[in-house]
Amino acid sequence: MAVIAEPVAKPVSRLNFLLDRRDVFEAILVAPAVIYVLLLVGLPLLLAIYYSLSAYTIYDPTWKFVGLSNFIDVVENPTFPQTLANTFIFTFGSQLLGLVIGKFGAFLLLRPFPGRKIVRALIVLPFVIPVALATIAWRWLFDSLYSVFNWTLIALHIMDRADVPNWLGTPWLAMLCVVIINAWRFFPFAIVIFLAGLTSVPQDVIDAATVDGAGFWRRNYQIILPMILPIVAIGLIFGIVFTFTDLSIVFLLTMGGPVNATSVLGFAGFQTGIISGDVSHGAAISLFMLPVLLVVVVFMLRFIRRREI
């Protein structure tokens, strides 16, 4: 009688069997990311929501539930509408400016010229310089006495010493300065986004448009721009989300002044919640960002899905 060799059955641990199940293994692999998001994003968000519904201050850390009264206080504060408007002006103004500069910069960098590689490397500098250092440099450029711009205007006899603008002291000029600095920070990113988009447009399509009679502007706005729009939209989402929540430039340059002219949601929340210690009202102010950002992100993601080529 033939004996057929039989492998010795090794005791299989219950854990091994569990890891062989696809759904369990997948869950284990995804778990670190989920835990990370829950702990570092979900928990602070829930905490902020709770603070905003309580009467919590650092002087009186009670957990007393007060409903929506903090939100009502915030809305009734006469400076709040301006802060909200400032945030939109700051965000969309600097994004628009950054995108325009980025687009033209990308076009310039697309053509070969001597030293292009060096310029391409230098142009990302605003993006990598710490914002604190850069803003201090800008603060000197816009200083009321020592502004380089003003001295240039005076030296060129374009303006008299008495008439030069007080950049950070005039409300609308201060807002313009904040917008310019943020656009300056953002435009290298926009250039990179546009360059990536432009180089992905096939030359055949551009040539076809040229032969079909499209001039420079029509080629750009009817062919190239619609084709790179999904990429630009992604860049814009990042830009809007980061700018809408940003407080660093305002904090370092103007402290929200003059007379609240450059105060944005992030800064107002920080000032009320941290500096003044009124955590519950600070949290309420900050939570006003949430619906806006949610709408922006949903709108953009839908737009991208629709435009997918």
Add this chain to the structure above:
Amino acid sequence: MSAVIARDIVKKFAEVPAVNGISLSIPDGEFMVLLGPSGCGKTTFLRIICGLEQQTSGDLMIGGAIVNELPPRARGVAMMFQSYGLYPHYTVRNNIAFPLKTQRVPREKINKQVEWASQLLGIDHLLDRRPRQLSGGERQRVALARALVREPTALLLDEPLSNLDAKLRTMARQEIKNFQQRVGLTTIYVTHDQVEAMGMGDRIAVIDHGNIRQVGTPTEIYNDPADLFVATFVGSPPMNIVTHSGGGYLGFRPENFLPKNMIEDGAATEFKFRVDRSEYLGAERIVYGVLDGFESKQIITAKLPPAHVDEKNIRPGEWHTFAVKNSELRQFDKNGNRATSH
């Protein structure tokens, strides 16, 4: 009347010549094929005609007027690109309408023209789709419709079939040729594929290193090549070229190089041929070997009808007497140009 005339067109890219003095006259309604290996300057020449490149020197006339300085849109030519260059974000309708929109044609006229062009190419049921929803063949037809919609003086095609698979390519070749004959549109077609050139061209211009080597009908190009380049570029396998005793070259097509007993009558030249290898391709048998007493840079090939010759008759290693009718022999001088004496 000639639709397109080129006079001594030269194009240099940073002193490197791509087109080296091409003169060519293309009559109205002709299907002209520019045939040459890759990098020979044929596409550059086409791009000069449509205005995407500016020639370094020379004159270009389209429809009787000199267009050297005119931008592409004013030249009245249409071009179809290798990968079609369709606008991915537009529907087929808007793709076809685009060349008319840029010329500010009134809306009703645009609609009529788009309808006409799409019916001509049988794509009127696809008008509301986007390019990514189309097959390769449909895309090609959309590109063709877009090129035709403004009724150009000349249609330029840059390797339009190279993105299609082999089966579709044969069909598309027929379609383009039929269509061109029906419409009678002057067409300039660039390709490196000699089968396309022979099958479609009214005339072929063989181009190499930025120069035209020969312009002629497919029969002329094949039977009477002007020089060794044309002789060896056109034909598969290419013409056999052997060194001639007088310092020149002798050429003969593989299908004319037959066992002596297959040559029926008339004067013929005999060769001693040693068979090295043979390939059976169904409709023909290709035999590779060397000649006794003649030098050649290539392996000599013979294309034989398989019905007359089978493996038993012609085996590797054997010497056979092959012959070419004298009327099928082509003589070239030592510079490689066709000797006129013959």
